[in-house]
């Protein structure tokens with residue numbers, strides 16, 4: 001049975017001519033929401049319309065070419081209105097208490113009249129069906145706060161793709177008036193570097209009593225941190241948390257000085273009792289005060305923009321090279337020649353580049 005026949009409720013018997021559906025366009029009209037124009041999207045975002053902001057982020061995350069074109073138009077128009085926020089990256093292994101912390105911290109921010117957007121980077125979320133921010137029970141209070149906007153990690157694609165979508169979502173959220181952007185990531189792999197390259201302040205959540213190995217935190221990630229916050233400092237844990245704070249404070253002293261002139265700090269907090277959450281906030285304020293005064297805040301953002309440009313060019317040019325038909329045609333043979341010592345890798349590489357740049 002064809003799709004059209006199946007849709008008709010009037011179908012009774014094969015071989016007998018049937019009238020068409022009452023209105024053949026009915027399904028079409030019902031399922032098709034009118035697409036907003038780029039201007040309507042931008043106006044809605046600038047007015048702080050969260051539904052339109054959400055729809056625009058969906059476009060950014062979409063793989064459809066027409067959505068890509070529209071989303072880029074929206075981003076370009078929003079760009080002049082972006083940048084007026086403090087972007088805070090939060091990382092830590094699963095279970096360290098990131099979402100509970102963000103809930104407590106986010107509520108503190110909204111109580112101070114800030115508008116908080118929470119975004120996430122979790123390139124594994126496709127496999128794990130959205131391990132990060134995907135669970136509806138997380139951040140229950142913050143998710144219904146009219147001054148907060150929570151968006152789970154875009155699930156599709158490589159880390160680079162997910163990072164790009166998050167970067168572009170930051171622009172849209174800022175244009176919509178969110179002045180505190182929190183980017184959450186799971187502290188187990190490469191994604192911290194991506195988050196670090198898009199935030200002003202990078203916060204590492206840790207637990208007391210668990211060795212660094214156990215927490216899967218590499219030294220490189222600790223070196224990126226502007227603050228290490230030992231979470232779950234409540235009940236029986238308080239003493240251990242204070243001890244860990246002392247240990248991390250001495251460990252942080254051993255790291256080379258940063259170009260921001262900021263000295264990373266170790267703190268304790270409890271997202272349950274809320275003890276120490278306000279200190280995290282004042283630490284971030286101290287950081288932004290210092291780096292705004294010494295020029296680093298602005299310079300850091302410029303460096304991040306340069307980094308993103310270079311990263312994009314590297315990725316895009318590699319994609320162009322490897323998808324070039326002349327390169328594709330000859331690649332395997334040239335690779336074999338290299339493997340068998342017939343051609344030097346340099347000569348072979350130059351040959352491939354020549355094929356790539358050939359105008360013919």
Ligand code: GDP
Pocket residue numbers: 092093094095096097098099100101231232233234269270271272273
């Ligand atoms: P995430 O995977 O890093 O986002 O961690 P969650 O926020 O989901 O928290 C993991 C577990 O730790 C949950 O059972 C929380 O209730 C618990 N937890 C989170 N924050 C605290 C805290 O400050 N104190 C205590 N005692 N438990 C906490």
